[in-house]
Amino acid sequence: MGGWFTRNIVEPGKLPMVLALASFVLTFLLTRTVTRLIRAGRGPFRNITAGGTHIHHVVPGVVLTLVGGFGAVGAGRHGLGASLCAVVFGIGAGLVLDEFALIVHIDDVYWTEEGRQSVEAVVLATALAALVIGGFSPLDVASISPGERQNRAAFVVTLLLNFLLALITLAKGKARMAIIGTLVPFVAIVGAVRLARPGSPWARRLYRRRPRARARARLRSYRHDRRWDRPRRRFQDFIGGAPGRPPEQR
Numbered sequence: 192m193g194g195w196f197t198r199n200i201v202e203p204g205k206l207p208m209v210l211a212l213a214s215f216v217l218t219f220l221l222t223r224t225v226t227r228l229i230r231a232g233r234g235p236f237r238n239i240t241a242g243g244t245h246i247h248h249v250v251p252g253v254v255l256t257l258v259g260g261f262g263a264v265g266a267g268r269h270g271l272g273a274s275l276c277a278v279v280f281g282i283g284a285g286l287v288l289d290e291f292a293l294i295v296h297i298d299d300v301y302w303t304e305e306g307r308q309s310v311e312a313v314v315l316a317t318a319l320a321a322l323v324i325g326g327f328s329p330l331d332v333a334s335i336s337p338g339e340r341q342n343r344a345a346f347v348v349t350l351l352l353n354f355l356l357a358l359i360t361l362a363k364g365k366a367r368m369a370i371i372g373t374l375v376p377f378v379a380i381v382g383a384v385r386l387a388r389p390g391s392p393w394a395r396r397l398y399r400r401r402p403r404a405r406a407r408a409r410l411r412s413y414r415h416d417r418r419w420d421r422p423r424r425r426f427q428d429f430i431g432g433a434p435g436r437p438p439e440q441r
Contacts, residue, residue, distance in 0.1 A: 204268030205324055207277035211259075212320045214278045218285030219313050220430075222248060227432045230302065249293060252286025255279050288313045303434050307424075310431040315367060319374065327374040359383040364391025388412050 200206050228234040239246045259280025266272040291312040292300050300306045353376050360382030361369035372379025386408045387393035398405045 207263060207266075207268060207273045208320065208324050210274050211277040211281035211284070212317065212324065214281030215285045215288075215320070216313075216317055218282045219289050222286060222289045223431050226301070230432065245299075247290055247293060247299070248286045249290040252283045252290075255283025256287055257283070259283055284316070285313075288316060302432070306434055307427050307431070310427045314430075315370065319370065322371070322374045353379065356380055356383045359393070362387070362391065362393040364388030364393070386411055 200209055225234075225236050229236050229238060239248075259276045259278070259282070262276035263273060263280055266276050287294075289309055290301065292306045292308040295308060296305055301309075353373070356376065356379035357369045357372045360372055360379050363382060363385075364387055365382045368378050368382035372382060386404065387398065389405070389409050389412050394405065394408055398408060
């Protein structure tokens with residue numbers, strides 16, 4: 192195990208990324224545990240206030256993210272400094288994304304339906320980081336052969352094609368698939384080929400005079416949401432807690 196870890200994680204310089212991901216996930220889970228205890232009125236934890244103002248944990252999160260991020264840029268991928276900066280960055284990112292919905296809505300929506308966006312952002316960020324650690328490269332650049340790297344034309348065409356597929360997927364209203372598709376081109380291909388979601392820019396523009404395509408898109412979206420919406424919500428509630436109480440009661 193030690194030999195595998197050294198060969199595949201330490202030597203390629205992936206240790207800071209692993210530490211950042213671990214501290215990110217752990218910080219998010221601990222933060223959600225504390226906020227759920229505060230919400231339930233259990234334990235010694237209380238909201239932090241200064242002069243009557245509730246200090247959200249996104250504030251120290253931004254500071255730690257900046258410190259860890261700039262430190263990581265200067266520290267490189269090896270050494271104790273790089274590892275420490277990665278941990279600081281992961282902690283800060285965990286605190287920030289735990290309140291991602293607050294940043295989006297500019298409102299304390301932590302325990303509302305909109306607050307689910309924070310859990311979605313954390314799950315997506317974790318998946319992307321895990322893919323990068325696993326060897327996936329943005330837009331699949333890592334899979335290009337040495338011959339293709341020497342042929343700049345083939346390199347550029349491959350890069351642009353993967354990027355175009357991700358953009359088409361995004362235009363079809365499939366943001367998660369588009370983001371993951373930058374790392375796994377097969378996902379972007381599937382998203383680009385399948386029907387767009389109703390209300391997406393692609394559907395509004397290209398399905399305007401195609402009633403059959405609009406009907407198929409609505410039916411497919413309905414079936415997809417009916418199948419996956421409930422399990423997704425249960426998973427989000429298990430991780431982050433179910434919405435319900437107003438934010439001021441948190």
